[in-house]
Each structure stands twice: as C-alpha cells, then as structure tokens.
Amino acid sequence: MDNSPAGRLRADDRLAHLITELQGRGLRVEVPLESRQGGAGPADAGMLWIDGFAATVPTGADYARTSPYVLRAEDEGWAVYRDGERLASAQPARRPRYYDLATAAGVPYWQIALLHLDSVASTVNQTCAYWGNADQCTFCGIGVTLANGRTIARKTPEMLAEVAVAARDLDGAVDATLTTGTTATPDKGALYVGRCGQAVREASGLPVEVQFEPPRDPAVIDRVADMGIASVGIHVESFDPAVLARVAPAKARTGIEGYFRAWERAVAAFGAGQVSTYVILGMGEDPDLIVAGCRRAIDIGVYPFVVPLRPTVGSLMEELPAPSPEYCETIYRRVVPYLRERGIGAHTAAAGCARCQACSGMSLLEEKSDADGRTFLPLVSHG
Numbered sequence: 001m002d003n004s005p006a007g008r009l010r011a012d013d014r015l016a017h018l019i020t021e022l023q024g025r026g027l028r029v030e031v032p033l034e035s036r037q038g039g040a041g042p043a044d045a046g047m048l049w050i051d052g053f054a055a056t057v058p059t060g061a062d063y064a065r066t067s068p069y070v071l072r073a074e075d076e077g078w079a080v081y082r083d084g085e086r087l088a089s090a091q092p093a094r095r096p097r098y099y100d101l102a103t104a105a106g107v108p109y110w111q112i113a114l115l116h117l118d119s120v121a122s123t124v125n126q127t128c129a130y131w132g133n134a135d136q137c138t139f140c141g142i143g144v145t146l147a148n149g150r151t152i153a154r155k156t157p158e159m160l161a162e163v164a165v166a167a168r169d170l171d172g173a174v175d176a177t178l179t180t181g182t183t184a185t186p187d188k189g190a191l192y193v194g195r196c197g198q199a200v201r202e203a204s205g206l207p208v209e210v211q212f213e214p215p216r217d218p219a220v221i222d223r224v225a226d227m228g229i230a231s232v233g234i235h236v237e238s239f240d241p242a243v244l245a246r247v248a249p250a251k252a253r254t255g256i257e258g259y260f261r262a263w264e265r266a267v268a269a270f271g272a273g274q275v276s277t278y279v280i281l282g283m284g285e286d287p288d289l290i291v292a293g294c295r296r297a298i299d300i301g302v303y304p305f306v307v308p309l310r311p312t313v314g315s316l317m318e319e320l321p322a323p324s325p326e327y328c329e330t331i332y333r334r335v336v337p338y339l340r341e342r343g344i345g346a347h348t349a350a351a352g353c354a355r356c357q358a359c360s361g362m363s364l365l366e367e368k369s370d371a372d373g374r375t376f377l378p379l380v381s382h383g
C-alpha cells in the first residue's frame, strides 16, 4: 500500500469521486440496508460507511435500481462494485439496538427518532403548513412518512430526550439533528423544535442542531440559542430566485435576502460555522448564481451544505432525474476552496447535517491539503 502523502491523496481523490458518483447515480443493493424514506427536505437514502467514510446514497428511487454500482457481499463484509471491479469496502449501517425499545405508552423508539449513521435525528413536527397546498416544497417528502405510518405526527421533548439517551448509550450517537415542518405561527415552529433540542441536550449531553424557517421576529433566533442549542440550520435550498419561486414558493416569499437577514442574526447568536443552509443541486439552477450565493453566505459565516437533489418517492419531484455527479463535483470544487479560506467547514460545525456530511461529497474535498496545507482538489473524472 502506498502510504506516502501523494499516495494518500490519490486514494482520497478516488473516494471523493466515488461517493459523489454514488450520490448521483444511486446504489443497487443486495443486502438489507438501513434507510430513510420520505421526511422533511431532500430525503430517501441508504446509509453506509465507504472505506470508513459516512455516506448516504439513494437506494430506493427507480434510477438507483439501474445504477452501475452495486453493494455486494464478500466472504467477510461488503464492498461496492462496478462492472465486476471492486471499488471500495463498505459497511452497511446495522439496525440500531434502540429500535427494539418503546416508551412506557408503547410508542416504538424508531417512530420517534432514527439513527442517521451516528446522529440521532427526528422531524419533531411531521406536518407542515405548506404540505398539500400550492406552497409545498416540490422536493420534500415530509407527508410521505406520516401517511405510511412510519412515524408519529408530533414528538414531545420528553420522548425525544428518552430516545436520544438510548441512542447515545446503545448505538453511539454523537449528536442530535432535529428538524420540523413549518407551523402557521409567527415563529414558524422554531420555539418548539428548540424546546425539543433543549430537552435532548439536558438529558443526553449531546450537542444538538435544530432546523427551522426564518421566524417573523428575528429575536426568536436568540431565544433558541439561549436554550443551549449548538448549531442551527435555516435552509434556503437554492440561490437561484427563479428556481426558488418554482420549487419552494413560501421560501421564495421570505426571499433570499430574508434568509441572509436570518443568517446574520443566527451567526451573531450561534457563532460562525454553526449556521448552515442546504443548497440543493439539480433543480434547473444557474450554477453561477449558486456559487455566488454560497460565497456570500460563507462571507458572513454560514456553511452552505451543497447536496444533489434526491428525487424522493412521493414528492412532487419524484420523476425528476438526479443531477450528474460531474456537475455536482464541479460546484463543490468552486465552493470548497472558498470555505477553506474562510476557515469554516464540516470540522467547525458542532452538530447536525454540516457536522455529519454523509449526504454530500463536499467534506471529502475539504479535507484535502498538500504538505503545505494548500487546498488540493481532484480533477473531475468521467470514468
């Protein structure tokens, strides 16, 4: 094995490219894989470690069933193959032990919070004021999981605290990620998800990220910070205003400037690098607007978590093709060096999606530096 710095870089390049490929083309599975179906935001993913790196990759969508990549059993363990060639070892996430437990009232723990690799995650309020009307975000599957009985409509702070302790003790959860559907209240649901996070934090000691829409009164953001929450996700989803208007009309009414105002307040309250936004690729956006928006967000201390669209079964975009891995890698390569210059990245986020990074190939590029600490990014390969 070539363990020289140059050798390690080559291995990392290959892995960054492979994970980006898998997230774009999906993975055929010949093994039962823990996965997430539906849920708020861009969902639908199997969870596994590839050569030791956490990754979520589409496994349930139609396009994943025709992927050139397949997860296959070996004599010992599993590996990712393409055209008969072994590309990397893989460790499918096993079923968490805490899934076998239930509350005293008989609610199974897995209906309260799921384990996303090493983060215990829940949508605390599984309904959204926009779901089922003209404001529904077209990429979102929040109503799907509720309709198919995989979760309950509202989790209480007490339930979440109980499950988080079990996830920490039985399955090694290192943080908690709590999101919510938007409520028809001025705080948009921020205070309730904040209270849930506070209960999780106090019971388990785990750092918590909460996610919500920009509240009407920005002081709500300070109140959430005062609850002991470590990180916050306020998700604009796209920096292309035309795309935002088409895919998320309610978010478009807040406007990209409205998100920047909320982020500025959040960075003041939580600190640079503790505020993040999802940026979804593959919805017809102008790439230059995406890169410019990401850089402006980075300038004020916001981490833009750039991810490929995962057309979720049951969402309004379920028929859309996923963006090409080459396109995603090109955008990552334009954003990551800027992140590094600003000194923020996955390593600065205390909790949540930006800390976990399994849904994007970005962090694998962030980690690249040569012996002088300069950023090293791979060329896009079309192999």
Ligand code: SF4
Pocket (backbone or CB within 6 Å): 040, 041, 128, 129, 130, 131, 135, 136, 137, 140, 141, 142, 180, 181, 182, 213, 248
């Ligand atoms: S605001 Fe949009 S993405 Fe969030 S839960 Fe509601 S419909 Fe889904």
